[in-house]
Amino acid sequence: MTEKILVIGEARDGELRNVSFEAIAAAKKINADGEIVGVICGNEDLKSQAQEMIYYGVDRVVTIQHDNLETYTSEGYGQALLTVINEESPDGIVMGHTSAGKDLSPKLATKLETGLISDAVALESDGDKVQFTRPIYSGKAFEKKIITSGLTFVTIRPNNIPALERDESRSGDISSKDVDVTDIRTVIKDVIRKASEGVDLSEANVIVAGGRGVKSADGFKPLYELAEVLGGAVGASRGACDADYCDYSLQIGQTGKVVTPDLYIAVGISGAIQHLAGMSNSKVIVAINKDAESNIFNVADYGIVGDLFEVIPLLIEEIKKIKQ
């Protein structure tokens, strides 16, 4: 029985990412009656982030503040979190399957001599055993997994397990923990920011993605406009990135980001299997492409065969009308 579950929160630009709130909901699903403890690391005051975790459902939060925890490193965060994990000795750990989550969770699992289920998109609990569902073979199949020994340790894919309603009436204890973070062998010298400001692609509810059919960097402008009207983010296929129409930070697919928005609008994207691996689980898929034979139409709920430069401006107008 998982009586106590640790949820490791992750911040980006000083704010907790949505996936951290989704992780809290996942922990509740593992055991609704268990104690859920949030943990967050950083180099600045973490009180407001801790408070947010409580509003989203954790019972209490442990914060770890240290100068060496400014940016995520597996060694720094690993040391800090292991101290808390050893002290709390939880029965389960949940965190986001993000760049940091993917990097850190195997390290923690090894230190804790435990199994780890990566990239879960759903889970069901009968009060005793928990079954996790995760995509395999690039989303062409799924597997259900259980933990047979050790902790219930899981990373969850963003945008799949809905967060609980934020509730400011929830309260809980926030404590800070002093830890030693030393002997860092991998030092981050610099971070070159390429990911665009604004809506985080992996957490966006609406994504407008362009492919080679967009033809140029300029051709992406209407896509940005459409994304803005929809309150979404812009993504791209590898083809568009390779052709320099946009930065690789926008790439969606097996290599780039894996996304699960409510609405995915694929514009001028042919639908190579590597691209589908990154988006085929989107709830609703719209394809706009000149070529009626494009593979993307096989996964799309709705398709428009036509010139994107004609379709997109009309679409923007039409959406503006209903948004008024």
Added chain:
Amino acid sequence: MNIYVLLKKTFDTEEKIAVSGGKIEDDGAEFIINPYDEYAVEEAINQRDAHGGEVTVVTIGDEDSEKQLRTALAMGADKAVLINTEDDLEDGDQFTTAKILEAYFEDKEADLILAGNVAIDEASGQVGPRLAEYLGIPYVTTITDLKIDGENATIEKDVEGDVEIIETSLPLLVTCQQGLNEPRYPSLPGIMKAKKKPLEELEIDDLDLEEEDVEPKTKTIEIFLPPEKEAGKVLEGEVSDQVKELVSLLKNEKKVL
């Protein structure tokens, strides 16, 4: 430099996936080197050519895995090791794999271990970091550049599109991301040479491991295909009417606007 590559064979990316008897049907499927592991092989060869040393490719698999090892040898790796678990292990998970590799690497004094950042079949991305942790060496995942100068390494790491410049030292484990290099195709002379390069075959017994030492900690209880998606609706008529219909469908039918 003592360079090692962790390699896994995977289904060809284009393969259709079918499930039979609760397992992924692999009869007649084409297998390839996991595409991310190809970056690792290529990088290992380049680093060896620049700094000297030897590249050993290691896989855990069955007798069919020899094919992928020979491909890596044909690309330019020097030696290959197949840890054949076909007769000993029913199933395993990432813990199992990492534990076997730990035993293999125990006496190897590797300077650099390269792996793919993820395998395209099970896609957990756990084995690299787990192994580094067992060996007590630093690791950096999803790298897109690697420069080695003596004992020091300067790395570019892809972090959801941002790039981190990282300094660290050998011995080191890295996992490779697209963009690191362009893997070469094996040349004909390369393929000929590969046939004569050493390929060592081990079983877990040779690594002083018992089955219970590597018993998995997770278990797959079901494999299923996603529900067949209903054929999408390709809209018809004037473009402006199609757009109107689309917006109405998204708003009223799917309720995503």
